[in-house]
Amino acid sequence: xxxxxxxxxxxxxxxxxxxxxxxxxxxxxxxxxxxxxxxxxxxxxxxxxxxxxxxxxxxxxxxxxxxxxxxxxxxxxxxxxxxxxxxxxxxxxxxxxxxxxxxxxxxxxxxxxxxxxxxxxxxxxxxxxxxxxxxxxxxxxxxxxxxxxxxxxxxxxxxxxxxxxxxxxxxxxxxxxxxxxxxxxxxxxxxxxxxxxxxxxxxxxxxxxxxxxxxxxxxxxxxxxxxxxxxxxxxxxxxxxxxxxxxxxxxxxxxxxxxxxxxxxxxxxxxxxxxxx
Amino acid sequence: xxxxxxxxxxxxxxxxxxxxxxxxxxxxxxxxxxxxxxxxxxxxxxxxxxxxxxxxxxxxxxxxxxxxxxxxxxxxxxxxxxxxxxxxxxxxxxxxxxxxxxxxxxxxxxxxxxxxxxxxxxxxxxxxxxxxxxxxxxxxxxxxxxxxxxxxxxxxxxxxxxxxxxxxxxxxxxxxxxxxxxxxxxxxxxxxxxxxxxxxxxxxxxxxxxxxxxxxxxxxxxxxxxxxxxxxxxxxxxxxxxxxxxxxxxxxxxxxxxxxxxxxxxxxxxxxxxxxxxxxxxxxxxxxxxxxxxxxxxxxxxxxxxxxxxxxxxxxxxxxxxxxxxxxxxxxxxxxxxxxxxxxxxxxxxxxxxxxxxxxxxxxxxxxxxxxxxxxxxxxxxxxxxxxxxxxxxxxxxxxxxxxxxxxxxxxxxxxxxxxxx
Numbered sequence: 001x002x003x004x005x006x007x008x009x010x011x012x013x014x015x016x017x018x019x020x021x022x023x024x025x026x027x028x029x030x031x032x033x034x035x036x037x038x039x040x041x042x043x044x045x046x047x048x049x050x051x052x053x054x055x056x057x058x059x060x061x062x063x064x065x066x067x068x069x070x071x072x073x074x075x076x077x078x079x080x081x082x083x084x085x086x087x088x089x090x091x092x093x094x095x096x097x098x099x100x101x102x103x104x105x106x107x108x109x110x111x112x113x114x115x116x117x118x119x120x121x122x123x124x125x126x127x128x129x130x131x132x133x134x135x136x137x138x139x140x141x142x143x144x145x146x147x148x149x150x151x152x153x154x155x156x157x158x159x160x161x162x163x164x165x166x167x168x169x170x171x172x173x174x175x176x177x178x179x180x181x182x183x184x185x186x187x188x189x190x191x192x193x194x195x196x197x198x199x200x201x202x203x204x205x206x207x208x209x210x211x212x213x214x215x216x217x218x219x220x221x222x223x224x225x226x227x228x229x230x231x232x233x234x235x236x237x238x239x240x241x242x243x244x245x246x247x248x249x250x251x252x253x254x255x256x257x258x259x260x261x262x263x264x265x266x267x268x269x270x271x272x273x274x275x276x277x
Numbered sequence: 278x279x280x281x282x283x284x285x286x287x288x289x290x291x292x293x294x295x296x297x298x299x300x301x302x303x304x305x306x307x308x309x310x311x312x313x314x315x316x317x318x319x320x321x322x323x324x325x326x327x328x329x330x331x332x333x334x335x336x337x338x339x340x341x342x343x344x345x346x347x348x349x350x351x352x353x354x355x356x357x358x359x360x361x362x363x364x365x366x367x368x369x370x371x372x373x374x375x376x377x378x379x380x381x382x383x384x385x386x387x388x389x390x391x392x393x394x395x396x397x398x399x400x401x402x403x404x405x406x407x408x409x410x411x412x413x414x415x416x417x418x419x420x421x422x423x424x425x426x427x428x429x430x431x432x433x434x435x436x437x438x439x440x441x442x443x444x445x446x447x448x449x450x451x452x453x454x455x456x457x458x459x460x461x462x463x464x465x466x467x468x469x470x471x472x473x474x475x476x477x478x479x480x481x482x483x484x485x486x487x488x489x490x491x492x493x494x495x496x497x498x499x500x501x502x503x504x505x506x507x508x509x510x511x512x513x514x515x516x517x518x519x520x521x522x523x524x525x526x527x528x529x530x531x532x533x534x535x536x537x538x539x540x541x542x543x544x545x546x547x548x549x550x551x552x553x554x555x556x557x558x559x560x561x562x563x564x565x566x567x568x569x570x571x572x573x574x575x576x577x578x579x580x581x582x583x584x585x586x587x588x589x590x591x592x593x594x595x596x597x598x599x600x601x602x603x604x605x606x607x608x609x610x611x612x613x614x615x616x617x618x619x620x621x622x623x624x625x626x627x628x629x630x631x632x633x634x635x636x637x638x639x640x641x642x643x644x645x646x647x648x649x650x651x652x653x654x655x656x657x658x659x660x661x662x663x664x665x666x667x668x669x670x671x672x673x674x675x676x677x678x679x680x681x682x683x684x685x686x687x688x689x690x691x692x693x694x695x696x697x698x699x
Binding site: 007008009010011012013014028030031034037038041042045112113114115116117118119271274275 | 367373378381384387390400401406409
């Protein structure tokens with residue numbers, strides 16, 4: 001009895017620019033789901049507070065910010081109460097920073113699988129970022145609650161919110177691909193990632209408003225895609241700040257550049273992962 | 278003539294070993310290295326000793342439905358070959374053409390997460406191995422009953438015993454239905470029961486017409502399952518032959534591992550003086566030092582030692598135990614009363630005490646040699662209870678025409694007489 005098959009694969013050394021191989025990713029699409037599901041399940045197993053950590057993190061940060069930046073330092077918050085001002089920004093920020101941290105570790109922490117079995121490696125950083133979206137939605141519900149509490153109605157621009165979310169994800173994926181691949185080759189990245197996210201937080205207008213940035217620096221400031229995301233969130237939900245403009249376009253371009261360069265670097269180094277991890 | 282399943286042509290895989298700390302390079306090291314490398318590059322061309330070829334110039338074809346064994350010493354390149362076929366790592370040169378889906382069992386339980394339950398891990402592991410969710414749904418009950426873990430399916434696997442864990446992991450992998458199955462020594466772990474199940478499942482897979490590549494050190498398993506076998510050594514394909522011939526070649530050409538054990542200075546206690554142990558070895562009939570012996574052939578166990586001063590009443594001997602801990606026998610070089618007389622006094626010098634184990638003595642399995650040098654009730658000079666491990670391969674042993682496992686450490690060929698009594 002013979003087994004019929006039409007599937008044929010050629011394995012040979014790849015040179016230079018490896019193709020994106022979307023076909024393989026499509027074949028393994030269910031694995032994206034399973035890996036995301038695994039990351040989520042494992043995240044809160046045997047924890048006391050479970051998924052409420054998704055909310056506690058940004059919430060407690062907001063409390064601390066409100067006391068020290070809003071209350072004591074009296075940082076201006078564009079005519080909305082400081083807590084909600086910062087919480088609106090903390091939401092996409094938490095998504096981004098956690099996605100970055102998880103993605104950068106994703107390959108190394110799954111080294112035992114990478115060295116034993118084939119699947120498109122990009123699934124690992126991708127899944128860790130997707131897992132963050134679930135946490136985001138949980139915290140988002142709390143944000144809506146806070147808006148009710150402060151009697152702020154969302155603006156008519158709220159439909160643009162998914163776009164800003166996507167901008168954050170694209171940036172996270174781009175940087176995450178860079179970091180995860182680099183981490184396989186150079187273990188310094190573990191230490192660098194924490195520093196990078198800390199630093200990034202300060203250059204993003206979370207605790208303060210981007211109106212504080214002097215005009216001549218505004219364009220350079222908008223090279224940070226997360227600035228575009230945070231401002232967009234505040235504009236769409238709270239109605240503060242100017243709408244999308246040149247700064248947003250700059251942010252979008254930077255995010256796309258990060259994503260494409262991240263994909264290229266990841267694909268180039270993918271063949272080394274099993275040997276180097 | 279069945280179609281081609283795998284075509285391997287001039288396959289080579291090179292690893293860099295010259296680079297210090299290959300795994301954990303820091304950016305600083307890489308930068309400083311690139312400076313010293315530039316200097317090196319200016320002085321001479323590419324260092325050949327910075328690289329090692331794990332595989333070189335390997336070519337072979339496998340037809341659909343064939344079961345091919347791959348044997349070789351550790352480090353011969355077998356696992357590298359499987360990794361390339363499984364697309365885990367990329368070849369440096371050459372080409373592989375594969376027809377069909379490849380299912381790899383390079384390790385059992387790949388992707389199992391200790392925090393997840395048995396059920397969750399079945400889905401996760403199945404997905405990693407390439408099964409679709411509907412496929413897993415369909416086979417779920419079969420997998421659970423094959424693994425015999427029905428009661429524990431909702432418990433996190435970190436609570437499983439190692440036996441349960443292995444059974445479950447293998448059950449998932451065994452229900453993969455790839456056109457090509459690639460197996461790497463999964464059978465090295467687990468108890469006899471588990472190994473039997475594994476082999477049974479693999480032969481079922483082979484009977485269904487799927488192609489199987491099987492890497493193992495277990496010659497009996499290779500004999501049972503495969504028709505042809507590749508012998509690999511130092512990255513090269515040495516031989517492709519019918520399995521019995523290939524195994525014979527492998528066992529008789531000193532391609533197996535060590536089979537001897539030297540003692541370091543710090544392993545020899547000071548009060549063993551004047552007895553100074555050097556090594557204990559297993560030599561096959563041809564005189565090669567081997568770690569695997571065929572049970573149908575006689576072999577030697579030898580102890581090499583030196584005496585720094587004459588000793589009276591010294592006896593040098595070996596303990597044999599099975600790897601499971603059952604004691605088999607103790608034997609000393611002066612057990613024979615005549616030898617006891619003639620070697621009552623041994624002058625200082627360099628010695629070899631060697632004994633011959635007859636053919637058809639040991640059963641298949643792994644055995645441990647221990648060494649003892651003492652003077653009865655006077656002094657024990659040296660003892661190492663677990664000096665050397667060796668394997669006994671039963672190929673061709675009496676009764677091997679029935680593929681059942683016999684208990685007990687010995688398997689003698691006794692002289693049976695069958696007569697009809699009127």
